Amino acid sequence: MGAVPRVLSVAGTDPTGGAGIQADLKSIAAAGGYGMAVVTALVAQNTTGVRAIHRPDTGFLAGQLNAVSDDVTLDAVKIGMLFDAGIARTVRDWLAATRPPHVVLDPVLVATSGDRLSGDGLESALAEVIPLTDLVTPNVAELGILLGEPAAVSWPELIGQATRLAARHGVRVLAKGGHLASDDARDALAGPGGEVRIFSAPRVDTVHTHGTGCSLSASLATHRARTDSWEAAIPRAKQWLSASLAAGADLDVGTGRGPVSPLAVLWDRGGVHAPDPATVRTTWWNGIADLRARIHDTAFVTGLGQGTLDPRAFAWFLAQDLVYLREFARVLSRTAALAPTPEEQVFWAGCSRDALVGETEVHTRWIEPRHRFTAAPAPATTRYTDHLLAVTTRGDYATAVAAVLPCLWIYHDVGHRLGLSTVAGNPFADWIRSYQDPGVERMTEQAIDIATTHAASASDARRTAMQAVFRTSAEHELAFFRAPTQASAA
């Protein structure tokens, strides 16, 4: 087998795309396989029920099956709706002649809506197909029908029935417990020798379960081709199914029991639904609008703009800022060390150098050399630098970049806004100008670009984590801007 398993679905259709071959092709793709499909019957159905079934003649069905197997080497086959004895026997004969490596049979008899999907003599004909398969996946009702017994109402009964069917035909039976009461989504795998294993996955509270059985069996066939046992394939398929069921809530397909969302797990990993960097930029910046407004309203920032700030508060701030910048430079060096490309590495290394050399030029005009870097850090300073150091210590570049961004971005924004309103003769003008410097602007833009580009290609979970860390740093910025007027007043 190559890297991509070639998986054939032999099943009926669902024109609304939630069950049958339409669901199978998506599920095979989601599991990393190349999907193919042979249609056994055309079903006029939707999320509310089955209206009509058209059964093509079995000669044509055999023609479809052979067209595939004469040309393509199959790695796994999933069999779904067989409708009646004629179709079931045609598929049986084809299985006997071609003997594909891994065959899953989902013995479809009724749809999720409760409508029958079987015609004449299917139950007995299925007994001739089952021995040619490796795994049969009946739900509670189907298992009872296949054995000619009442449907199980408890787990011990279901396991007993699965074990009997497995022994009767010499196959594995995965009895699906979706319709039995339990807190989890539990299925029982019974082997022909009497061995039983229970598989559990998170149960999703939803009515949108149209096609779960189809999706599970198609996923199982694909994972079986990619792993070396059913025991390895089942947990993968079930985890994926639970996530796809949960994501089904985002779909708005039909008025009845809606479909699962088979590709949602892939979309979440950063695919077609991922935002572009410009959207991330707006989202993150708007997400701290409240904090930015509070920063601009601090006594410190308004005092700077009006030139009325107590110079002692400003000197106190600069002393804390130097202490901060020294730690910030360390944090930027660590960020540089984590960078995936030489360009980004050199960028952060440059930022680190500037934090100590460039920015402190202004500070040195206000603070005597012997007092530079010697202030005892205030609580707000320590809390901010501890946060940044902790994030970079985790060794994750994306969150490190998100954490350092507010310092650059908010300072640049504060400088820019103050620059617009500063009156002539403002004693803090050189400080304000230093943050309007085109070099600072370029550096800020590049940092935003790096962070938002990484965020745009990250998974949803990572992007959310990046934004959370970005906001936490912005909260520390607010505390840092508040501290000088609080501390010097004390």
Ligand SMILES: Nc1ncnc2c1ncn2[C@@H]1O[C@H](COP(=O)(O)OP(=O)(O)OP(=O)(O)O)[C@@H](O)[C@H]1O
């Ligand atoms: N609410 C749920 N949350 C998570 N998994 C579920 C849920 N309901 C069913 N499952 C799982 O989905 C698979 C299909 O189970 P179910 O017993 O519903 O089969 P089915 O009746 O053949 O499905 P269909 O609804 O397509 O007819 C099983 O692995 C089952 O454990």
Ligand SMILES: Cc1ncc(CO)c(N)n1
């Ligand atoms: C074609 C087809 N196969 C299986 C099911 C079971 O959900 C369905 N509704 N339609």
